[in-house]
Amino acid sequence: MADRKTPKRTKTPQTFNLDRLTTPIGVALLVTDDDGALRALDWDDYEGRMLDLLRLQYGAVTLRDDRAPRDLSRALSGYFKGDLDRLTEIRWRVAGTPFQQKVWHALPKIPCGTTMSYGALAARLKAPNAMRAVGHANGSNPISVVLPCHRLIGANGSLVKYGGGLERKRWLLRHEGVEV
Structure with missing residues (x-):
């Protein structure tokens, strides 16, 4: 579920939260903002690529270790356990062209x-x-x-x-x- 507050490209330094979720195909990196919207999801073995994409979209980015919102973690865990419709419950925001x-x-x-x-x-x-x-x-x-x-x-x-x-x-x- 897209969050309608889609940000514009900005070079103002951004701070996001970073959590990890173990899945059947590896450890997922969950990047969320202070409102709990998902900003990035990638795999721990591709963390460098994820950081590059975040910098392209937001400029300077700082990630601080913090738990993802419970509803986000539950929805993703549910998806990986076979409840495929759970992805539609996730609030997300993206920047980009x-x-x-x-x-x-x-x-x-x-x-x-x-x-x-x-x-x-x-x-x-x-x-x-x-x-x-x-x-x-x-x-x-x-x-x-x-x-x-x-x-x-x-x-x-x-x-x-x-x-x-x-x-x-x-x-x-x-x-x-x-x-x-």
Whole structure:
């Protein structure tokens, strides 16, 4: 559930909270703001990439160790235990270009248990020639799993690129009932 207070790009230093959640596919890093909205979700073995994405979107970022809101942790744990609809309960906020925001807000509209090609998403966004731009925006998605970039696949049905590694992408799709 997108939080309608989507921030604009700013270079004002930002401080966010960082928590960790053990999942079947590794330790997830949960970055939240003081309002409890999720700002980033990535994997501990990709922490450097996550920090780079946060800096691109927000400028200087400081992460302080603090617990994620209970409802966020419960929703994510529920998803990983098989209650796939729990992702819709999560409040999130993203910064980014207008086009990135368009892509990121479209990702949760891809139904769980289905996939879509980059070209199909570009067409859905009324930018049919923007397949590569969709791919770049998808690759810059700061909120893995919740903004389900893993549901985007190649036009030929192949699994292509996933910031958390193709094995995680394969696991997430199988978890959601997609045969890959």
